[in-house]
Amino acid sequence: MRFISETSSGGVPEQLFTLGDIPGVLWTPEGAVATRPLVLMGHGGGQHKKAPDVLARARRFVTECGFAVVAVDVPAHGDRPKIEDYDRIATENQARVEAGEELAPLIAGFQALVARQTVPEWRAVLDAVQQLAHVGVGPVGYWGVSLGCGLGVPFVAAEPRVRAAVLGLGGALASAEAAARITVPVEFLVQWDDERVPRVQSLALFDALASAEKTLHANPGKHGEIPAFELESTLRFFARHLG
Amino acid sequence: MRFISETSSGGVPEQLFTLGDIPGVLWTPEGAVATRPLVLMGHGGGQHKKAPDVLARARRFVTECGFAVVAVDVPAHGDRPKIEDYDRIATENQARVEAGEELAPLIAGFQALVARQTVPEWRAVLDAVQQLAHVGVGPVGYWGVSLGCGLGVPFVAAEPRVRAAVLGLGGALASAEAAARITVPVEFLVQWDDERVPRVQSLALFDALASAEKTLHANPGKHGEIPAFELESTLRFFARHLG
Numbered sequence: 001m002r003f004i005s006e007t008s009s010g011g012v013p014e015q016l017f018t019l020g021d022i023p024g025v026l027w028t029p030e031g032a033v034a035t036r037p038l039v040l041m042g043h044g045g046g047q048h049k050k051a052p053d054v055l056a057r058a059r060r061f062v063t064e065c066g067f068a069v070v071a072v073d074v075p076a077h078g079d080r081p082k083i084e085d086y087d088r089i090a091t092e093n094q095a096r097v098e099a100g101e102e103l104a105p106l107i108a109g110f111q112a113l114v115a116r117q118t119v120p121e122w123r124a125v126l127d128a129v130q131q132l133a134h135v136g137v138g139p140v141g142y143w144g145v146s147l148g149c150g151l152g153v154p155f156v157a158a159e160p161r162v163r164a165a166v167l168g169l170g171g172a173l174a175s176a177e178a179a180a181r182i183t184v185p186v187e188f189l190v191q192w193d194d195e196r197v198p199r200v201q202s203l204a205l206f207d208a209l210a211s212a213e214k215t216l217h218a219n220p221g222k223h224g225e226i227p228a229f230e231l232e233s234t235l236r237f238f239a240r241h242l243g
Numbered sequence: 244m245r246f247i248s249e250t251s252s253g254g255v256p257e258q259l260f261t262l263g264d265i266p267g268v269l270w271t272p273e274g275a276v277a278t279r280p281l282v283l284m285g286h287g288g289g290q291h292k293k294a295p296d297v298l299a300r301a302r303r304f305v306t307e308c309g310f311a312v313v314a315v316d317v318p319a320h321g322d323r324p325k326i327e328d329y330d331r332i333a334t335e336n337q338a339r340v341e342a343g344e345e346l347a348p349l350i351a352g353f354q355a356l357v358a359r360q361t362v363p364e365w366r367a368v369l370d371a372v373q374q375l376a377h378v379g380v381g382p383v384g385y386w387g388v389s390l391g392c393g394l395g396v397p398f399v400a401a402e403p404r405v406r407a408a409v410l411g412l413g414g415a416l417a418s419a420e421a422a423a424r425i426t427v428p429v430e431f432l433v434q435w436d437d438e439r440v441p442r443v444q445s446l447a448l449f450d451a452l453a454s455a456e457k458t459l460h461a462n463p464g465k466h467g468e469i470p471a472f473e474l475e476s477t478l479r480f481f482a483r484h485l486g
Contacts, residue, residue, distance in 0.1 A: 192450075192459075203446075206461070207435075213470070216435075216461035218449070227456070229483070233476065240472070 001128040009055075012062050019128050022121055023079040024072035025049050027058045028134050032068070035136025037242035038129060040122060040162075041071045042144030042152050048078030057143065057231060065239050068135045072125055074147065075117050089113070104198055108173035111150025115175075118151045119158050126161055139242040143234065145169040145189055146196075146223065153205075157181040164241035166234050169194065169223060171201030172208055179208035186211050187237045189226055190218040197223070244371040252298075255305050262371050265364055266322040267315035268292050270301045271377050275311070278379025280485035281372060283365060283405075284314045285387030285395050291321025300386065300474060308482050311378045315368055317390065318360050332356070347441055351416035354393025358418075361394045362401050369404060382485040386477065388412040388432055389439075389466065396448075400424040407484035409477050412437065412466060414444030415451055422451035429454045430480045432469055433461040440466070 004016040008030075015026045029036075039061055043051050049071040058069040076083040093106040130137045142165040144152035149170030156165045157178040165182070168189025172179070186209050190202045206216045215237075219227050247259040251273075258269045272279075282304055286294050292314040301312040319326040336349040373380045385408040387395035392413030399408045400421040408425070411432025415422070429452050433445045449459045458480075462470050 190459075212463065214463060215470075215472075216433075216459070218459035218461070220455065220457060227458075229458075232479070236475070 001131075010059060012059050019072075019125055021080070022072050022125065023049065024070060024125060026129060026132075026135070027062050027069045029062050029066050029068075032066075032134040034134070035138045036066055036068055036134075037139045037141065037238070038068045038070065038126070038135055039141040039143055039238060039242075040126065041069060042118075042122075042142070042148030042155075043071060043074065043077065044145065045147035046077070047147075049073045050078075057234070060231060060235060061238065064235055065243060067141075067238070067242065068129070070125060070129050072121065074151065075114060075121075086110075086114075103196060104171055104201060105173050107196065108150070108171060108175075111147060111170075111174045112154075114147075115151045115154045119155050122151075122155050123159055126159070130161075139163045141165065141238050141242050142167075143238075145226070149205075150174045153182065154178040156184065156186075164238060166237060168202075168217075169197060169226075170205055171197045172204035173201055174205075176205060176208040179205055180210050183210050183212070185213040185237075185241050186215070187234065188214060188216045189230060190216060191223055191225060192218050192220045194223045244374075253302055255302050262315075262368055264323070265315050265368065266292065267313060267368060269372060269375075269378070270305050270312045272305050272309050272311075275309075275377040277377070278381045279309055279311055279377075280382045280384065280481070281311045281313065281369070281378055282384040282386055282481060282485070283369065284312060285361075285365075285385070285391030285398075286314060286317060286320065287388065288390035289320070290390075292316045293321075300477070303474060303478060304481065307478055308486065310384075310481070310485065311372070313368060313372050315364065317394065318357060318364075329353075329357075346439060347414055347444055348416050350439065351393070351414060351418075354390060354413075354417045355397075357390075358394045358397045362398050365394075365398050366402055369402070373404075382406045384408065384481050384485050385410075386481075388469070392448075393417040396425065397421040399427065399429075407481060409480060411460075412440060412445075412469075413448055414440045415447035416444055417448075419448060419451040422448055423453050426453050426455070428456040428480075428484050429458070430477065431457060431459045432473060433459060434466055434468060435461050435463045437466045 001019045006015050061067045061069050073080045076086045140161040146169040149167045153175035156162045164185045166187045188206045244262050249258050304310045316323045319329045383404040385405050389412040392410045396418035399405045407428045409430045431449045
């Protein structure tokens, strides 16, 4: 793990790093020295580790909960090189949708492909970040919707350090099998008028989760329109399970 | 409106009253003198105005939010006399379920019948309570699940003073038409394994609400097993919309 820069943004220390060829960012409370809960955040499709919504959420987790937050670029996103296979699949999928195929199964197939790479990457990121003195081996949470859900479900299923997860904007096609191996508390976000994930698929993914405590929050609006008050709920959810 | 007793329970002043032949209870903060938000709570089937869960919720609303809370017995519940027609319908429904009929439409039909009486009663209760100096004409909220949803949906639809409502454990059969006239913010509770209200009916009632802000919270478990953390969410919901 190699640190590239250390700055502070809005009172929140921010460290850019690389782990092998994975570019990442770590946010921690000002003056942090001891072990604390760590939240790994997965970004959305076409976004990156410092997308505005990731950054806004990270700052709240750090300043209001005292958590550490880490985010890395998904392959072919942010500061990572393009991947020809991914570009080819995206172009093919675009053509298939134009020819009348359903979008959801194509998204699901793509996310399953990417997850095979990101699950081990994210586990390695946890290994590395938890060795830092100002993070340490505390409880781990995961936050990710949309692509961050498609990649997050297999990650949470595979990683016993994760004790609670916020997931959503994702369907059963991508990851119902992995969801059935998740037993930690989950807060699951659904957009009632999601134009990318059919409602029935969202409900089926929630249904598939094996967690004894899981709570579905559905709100009107399209894929990208999660209301601001859900962030308040997320903060309390993580505070309850990681704090 | 006639006050029968004035006591204090756990630091929360409690006034029993009758309004005509409707027995009710009003909780207000200690030493309250001015106008404040008022929450009307509808109790569940077979319960009454001072059922333990109503009381627990009322105390939190009063002590944490400074609200006034009012609850009255539904006809044929609590301190109100039995109603022969209701008893007859209940007996008939029991026989029809045993003969293989579905329960949900029978519950829905019964709730629609009772609502024709409770909607005007509850509106009269608001009129009376808001004339009290320690309540006044502030914003009004409604809380009710199960029977409290079946009666609450037509009440909220009819009563423009209600600015926000928590509803749930109810289905579209009872009240989809009234739901389509509700435009205030709603938090809607669904029990994922509800043995009384089919999941598809719950989702359809949420869908029918015309509110621009409505949020569905679904949790695993049976009809009566809403998790305790939903009360925290309810408190914040009302604080946001009535506070």
